[in-house]
Amino acid sequence: MKDDLDSLLKTWKPEVPEPVAFKRHVWSRIERRRFATGWPERFLAWLTRPQIASLAAALSVLGGAWIGSAAAARNGQVAYLHAVNPYAQVPLK
């Protein structure tokens, strides 16, 4: 029984992939995976680059400040029109 097993083991040749083919296979899988990810993931990856993230934060702050300022100006106009319109000051019952 032991001899049979020994002879069987001697004849067994494990199928180890060829190193070059193995590497190529791994890289092709990585590439496939990279192109298979959707645009949100790619966008997020791009956004987390330090320079892009800093630029995006600066643009976001500037945009926000502009929107806040425009909204306040609009409110200022409404407040002015309210101040000069006697009808607007009559309390509604």
Add this chain to the structure above:
Amino acid sequence: MKKRLGVLTAVIASGLAAAIVVFFLAQNRSTPMSWLRAEFSLNEQQARKVEEIHAEYEADCALMCARIAQTDERLAKLICSSQTITPEIQEAIVESDRLRSECRTKMLEHFYRIAGELPAQRQREYLTVVLPSVLHPGEMAQSHLR
């Protein structure tokens, strides 16, 4: 992935925070006159003159407002105490309309006076902004009160 979403959230939050801070800072410093001054790039002299005219008109405006409220109240009482149109109701309606016409005329007069103090190239722009108050004063009032 969490880190990436964190960065995106931080970018959006910084924009929102900037918008809120700027809005409230500008809002706190803003008065009807400061809006007019900033919007129409008035110099010191023009701003002072416009403020004088506005202060003069403000007193008139408050008086007109009180008169409109008084007339409306009287009309409302008459309408509620009757089932038909009486001569008093008719008279009150006429009075209410007359008062409103007077208000519109005074408002327009005030706008022309203000426009006269603004830089020549901005006068039309100012009149365009205030025109709806003269054309549809009641509607403007409603939208302002909302």
